Amino acid sequence: MKKVYSLFKTNNHYYVYDANIDKVSKLSSRLYQLIMNESEFQNDQEYDNLCKKGFFQSSKLNLAKRPETDVIDDFYKRKLGNVIFQTTQNCNLRCAYCPYSQSNMNNRNHNILNMPLNTAKKVLDFIHMHSVDRENISIGFYGGEPLLNFDLIKNIVNYANNIFLGKELIYSITTNLTVITNEMLRFFEDNKFEIMVSLDGAKESNDKNRKYYSKKRSVFDTVIQNLKEIHNNYPYINSKCVISMVMDPAECLDEYDDLIKEYPFMKSYRYNAVIQEDLFSDNKNIWSDRFKNQYYYKMFLCYISKIKKYKFENDLFLFENAPEILKENISNRYIFDNNTLIDNPFVLTSGMCTIGKHKLFVDVHGNFYPCEKVGETNKDFLIGNCIEGFDLKKCTDLINFTSLFSDRCLNCIAMRDCQMCIKDFAVSGVYNEKSEEICEHYQNTFMEQLRAKAILHEALFEGGENSEIQ
Template sequence: MEYYKEKPFIHLFQTPLGNYFYDVNTNEIVKIDLKTYEYLNGEVNNETDEIRKKLYDLEMNGYLKKSHVEITKHPLTDILPFYATNKIGQLILQVTQRCNLHCEYCVYSGNYETRNHTNKKMSLSIAKKAIDFFQEHSTDQNNVTIGFYGGEPFLEFELIKECVAYAEDKLEGKKIEYSVTTNATLLTDEIIDYLIFNNFFVTVSLDGPREIQDECRRFLYNNKGTFDIVMKNLRKIKEKDINYFEKNVRINTVLVVERGYECIDQFFKEENIFENLMISASTVSDNYAKTKSKISEEFHIEQQYELFKTFLVEIGELEKEKESSLLSEYLKQLYEMCRKSEEKHRNELPKSWHRGGPCLPGIMRLFVNAEGILLPCERVCEISECAQIGTLEKGLDLEKMQWILNIEKVTEDECHKCWAYSECSGCIRFGNNCREDLKKLILKKCPEIKGNVENAFKDFTVLCELGYDFDKLDC
């Protein structure tokens, strides 16, 4: 038997308020005293009667098992064909690969070893075939979503209108929700009125105050910044229909880690227009980047300070206005990852299972690119042969979809011994053109993933120790 299977399958960690282990088999975080922690961590070899009793009590409560997954098989593998035939829930159409901006960190910018902006656009014929395909493969779904993606989708506003009209006819009887991701520079009165009338959910890309937005997001044709026009168009939406604006408009900001964090956070906090909007923040993706972003010390310190203040707000030690505007979703993420619940607790790891990470490819978010190629979602590299799951002409490749769903097989030797097995976020989006590189690319992300999971565990346990009630987020 391998050495790692002779030890309890746990991960130890400490915070200023306690000592803990994450029990992989039960999927629970357990608080322990310092002596037990030191013994389990190998710092103390002397197994005293006191420690022996505590270990016995833990074992009697179902913890400290040594079981590992032995066979890689996603539990939804066998029902994937049924879902692919009947339950596709969201269609995302890449109506164009063109963009009117040139953002250096964009995956289409040419600064990545994957793909570039091109002049390719989706024809009405392909769009209709995609909607037909969606109708045929969503028979068990009463509520569906159609999203529009680019490039910049409003370069093809007429196509979007034709798609909506066709979908309303083709998907009659279903409740259809529409969404679009945009840089908001092309929003005319006509487009805004159309979005409001059709109740579109709109995600607007905005990276912060003028100096940051204009540095990061510039027009392709004259290299000028976009801050003023984006803010003007956001205000125009709000003036036309404030209820629609607060319910349907969301902001996505890409944090430029070479710069400071506080100035971005303060911008979204102080501008009244963002007061009731959902704001999501992420850092620049380094997947396949030719040059890597380096997080500045200033950014890291300021981000951690804002997180600290947010925690103080949540436990009632600071007033609400001190809370970071960019961390509003983080507590919900902690809750989903760490809470003890019936659906997440288990007695033991099954012998046959699959780590966290992959979703049902193409079922939750079927992405159709401008040429009619089918992909699991819009986040994967669309030129990757590994990620392509079919075409509109030939249909879905179920064998490929099942391979993607069981992506752990590429790294199963490492995965089966990894403590972050259940909370892993690795999937096919980390891959590129060739399967030979896939294992290397997935494993390269492991330290970052495990670091994020451990930090989440620490934040969760500290908040629990301070009396924060996570159950109030269950709504």
């Protein structure tokens, strides 16, 4: 097994990160250059001291089995409770980046299939039978556009309210909000729905990629009018409304910020802003220099906002969750210049959720998938159905999917912080050029984030003031 370490630098220091021991240490500029130049090290005290701490050693690691593997059978029998219904595969929009609007056959296309009520009841009966240890049940609705089958949503809610007596029910829906009516809004208000609404910034940026299938009018105008209706007349769902904003990196980030400048009432909502995903797309993302500079500046402000006296609410409203994520990443994740040597021959790679725990996606036929982001055409990710239950072996294999290419993982700099998900392999497969490109992308992302964490660490602990993480 090879050595797995990488060098990086900030404006103030030089560093090495060693994945085998999961440690970061500062380097002198001299040693940094020597290592970069692949020089020989004889009687170099700094290098020898780092070696004693475990740096630069050949790995003897093995992949550990994920611990949830041993309990998933019990979980599936007694603790289910997070289900997402695909009410329909139909949609009235054709968004440019939507995985169901592509021609590459990496996913299904839009069609008119709806989930029948008897299938939905079988799913609910299955969840009811296997949720005896759950205190709450989370039921979500997805599409296509789920509101195109609103009658099914009403029937599911009514049936769930009857069979899950004594449990807390949490309802949610992801919608483009173009076909919603006051009847629907009253129903959602009465049943305490959480709503995620798709809206990609102000009018120009939204309508560039989000278009009606059969109409020539503005999607933005429709959505903003319906959001005003929610804001003015439906206080509960207004308080639980989240705007899902997909940002096109070819555009200018200012166009997304302009939304609350033009519509001040939109500031009352929470936002989930993400970069447009191109994994399933015919056309891959092109990052403009301006977007890239603006985006990384926002991330810089997120880091700086963790220094107590600074606030950037107006600048970071789209990234309201980012500072807390950064706080978690920096607080205890890495130990800088620590003398403790890790002596554990097993490593638990990251990147995989517990199948069915956080989400269980059910398509219109009653088939089970890990989540709504996994391509439904790839049967490797079909993990069961509402009649026969779960394929336990397939679930176990997916949870431990890194064992399929253990050498690649154990020789990867990002082995402990991989953000890869099985949705990536729904397109790429395992052993091919595309798969290796995805791995390289996550390796580069990991090192960029590690450098950012080092910069924040310097600001917090070397800033000369009593800075602290909030």
